[in-house]
Amino acid sequence: MKFPGQRKSKHYFPVESRDPLTNELNPVLSPQHTHITGIDQTLVDIEAHVDHAFIERHQLMLGNSLLIDDEAAQRLYQELQQGQLITAEFAGGTIGNTLHNYSTLADGRSVMFGVMSQNITVGDYAYRYLCNTSSRVDLNHLQPVAGPIGRCFTLITKCGERTFAISRGHMDKLSSDFIDEELVKTGAALALTAYLMRAGNDPITAAAMQAINDATAANVPVVLTLGTRFLIEDDPKWWQQFISEHVTVLAMNEEEAEALTGEKDVLLACQQALEWCDLVLCTAGARGLFMAGYTDEQYKRATTHTLLPGSIAEFNQYEFSRPMSKIDCLQPLKVYSHIAPFMGGPEKITNTNGAGDGALSALLHDMAANVFHRNNVAQSSKHQFNALSYSSFAQICKYANRVSYEVLAQHSPRLSRGLPEREESLEEVYWER
Ligand SMILES: Nc1ncnc2c1ncn2[C@@H]1O[C@H](COP(=O)(O)OP(=O)(O)O)[C@@H](O)[C@H]1O
């Protein structure tokens, strides 16, 4: 497990480094590794640049992710091919991307539950999916299916908006039998997407519910990312209930936050979401990202950054605290943090696809790093209380933001490498600020 983010720390990482005090109490000869698990609809992204007329002609909705039937997919694909509009094909899926990026950043294992075509030929979509996934993502538990994986037509219009048209193939056929209870229960987190709940009569929804129950029984944080505002807008009350019952950490963008809570103001939306879950990561495009969560009064830490104005005055006052589950706090205190885009965003945004998933993978890395550190250096002062993450709200914001920047600066939603060990362009000033 690599260190999450980049900074100097008084806590030893990697854990096998010689710290005379903790090693005497708890020698770490060979560290005990940790992993995270996730469930996704196995999808490839087929990216094309189209005009608004194309979106209308195919009865799609700008910015939405819509399911389309086989006939509509055939028509759409044919038009893309005839016009030579396809610019790239990548492995995709919001959780697939997140697990891949987690494994790339953490140099650690993630386990993906999903389906995979049992007959694969070189060059087909299933083949590409496997080729474009980090070898640290454990795909040994995928369920073989007698048909294609899903295709996600990622249609980019001039305005920069992405519209997804999903041809499902067998992506929703995942059965509960292929959820490995032990792996879920021993993981540092279980990552899910709201898209899993729109599978109709297909079994992936029940498989996700089983994994949620397994995770909850073992106190493993359930992490949900909302996918698209249209899905949430359909029935916000249902989602509020779902999150209250099952979710520890909620990841969303500002539009999804508004759809869920009815609040346009991101801070107020996060404050509201904290009534239903323990920790919130809310990305806000060119405005950067926000985090909100709980810490116990006795463990709160005041920031040394400038106090920020907003609908909650000086909202970042305790952003140097570490996030905790509300139930672990004797006196829960709501904490908020914000960061503007790293270096104002890349000079040229190649593709916004996956920027949000990138931020979530950084948060998952920090959460897993905490479990990893606790398992190996239990006596460390870090673990005097039960925190959800290794780092503070402020530090996770920096890290998540940095990862989003990297995704924006490249073409694919999946990182091709981890972050540089040192920031050549920035020196250490940014990280230590
Ligand atoms: N136009 C932009 N300029 C600078 N940074 C951006 C821009 N758009 C996105 N980002 C960065 O990417 C992160 C995620 O972007 P966002 O568009 O909110 O995610 P999503 O893909 O989930 O909609 C933001 O928090 C920010 O750090």
Ligand SMILES: Nc1nc2c(ncn2[C@@H]2O[C@H](COP(=O)(O)O)[C@@H](O)[C@H]2O)c(=O)[nH]1
């Ligand atoms: N599992 C699913 N993933 C989907 C679906 N529709 C789109 N997507 C994936 O989202 C990412 C982009 O993420 P974002 O953070 O930039 O919004 C992309 O790679 C798609 O594959 C879906 O229905 N199910």
